[in-house]
Amino acid sequence: MLKKYMFIGVVLGVSFLTGCENEKVDNSTSSKTSAVEHKIEKETVATTEKAHSPIPLILTPAQKEQFYKDYTAIVHKFNGEYGTAFVIDPITTFTDEYWLELRDFEEMLKGRIGTSSVVIDNKEVYAPGLVPKLVELQMGSHKIAIRVDGSFDTQLNANTPDGRQLFSALHSLSSEIEQGNGNWKQMGYDPSIVDHGRAYSITVTGYYSFHGVSSPHNLDIIYYCNKNGGIT
Template sequence: MLKRYLLTSIVVGAIFLTGCENDDKAALPLSTSVDKQIIAMESVMAPVPLVLTLPQKEYYYKEYSAIVNKLNEEYGTGFKLDPITTFSANYWLELKDFEDMLKGRIDTSYVVVDNKEVFSPVKVPKFVELHMGAHRTIIRVDGSFDTQLSMDIPGGRQLFSVMHSLSSKIEQGKGYWTQTRYDPSIKDHGSAYNIAIGGYYSYNGVSSPHIIEIEYYCNIHGGIT
């Protein structure tokens, strides 16, 4: 599994921190331009929501449930229809548009953006780009740690001593992210933490499970990236 680009399917259960480098600043206008193009494209391609009566909503909700079950059987996905009481007005789509929206979420991947800045162990951010077809959502992860000096290594160095907490939320993009668990594993004699984060991403009335793996590294002085 690649460190920079990790594929995670819905079967498994599924911003950047720029430094002060001139090259990074020079790249910002291009990134912004690309983001605007993506947003404009999504706006043009977005289906028009339906205006429905309550009985019509109940009918469409039943049909949506059948579509979710069909795709789960065909593709082995873990889609789950959110309660009808949580549906916003823009969730109600034609049946074909709803199915196409879900099929676009089957091709799912994520990228963990490497930190270019060193942080105090108290609160260390990481950013994860969650890609679903042309749709992108950025999730922010915050970890809290302690480090201690180890003299077992010649000259001494700081190593992780404990992990206090880890939280995650959507930083940019549509939808909702709910973290359900995280499993930390210390490695490399205490200089790194590998963490598997489990959660659900909800968009347009449908939730999907995801597992995201990230890694924190402690340098010799106790700075975390």
């Protein structure tokens, strides 16, 4: 009788272990299936987005002249209806991928209506000689990142309670696209020392160009000087 019970116990134990092993295999298979489905889903989205991209036209020089006139009329219409300040770039700057169907050109402009900018705070402290700032420029559904590099001087001010460093001069300031498509052309900047020398408030002006259409933008940036002369 004792041998009979021992035999039953061994059989049950083997069944339990086999069940656990099957469960591991099922979970592993499910995980792999999920990963494959996720990969397929991402590839499908990427393929779909690519499929929805406008297809450039192949035009003769005469056709390009006519399309350019139509584009110019569309830009003027948008500026009147939406209060935008779009500027059509010279036809000599148009590359092959700029020539789109009129409806695709309009959709491209609609995607750039409404502008906002956000300055990303520096997590590092920089020496005054070269201090970067990153600005995210959002234009409707279109977004780019512009890097602004400033070069400063600071000096020790003994008249402050803690004898701290303060801004004394701005030597230069430049900007360029860090992330995103298109072209950025800086036109100028307006600097002003504020907070008794602890900060520099600067408005950078420039034009952003994409697919043959430019728009003016003002980027408001503030650089901060800590008591030791480090800049953020």
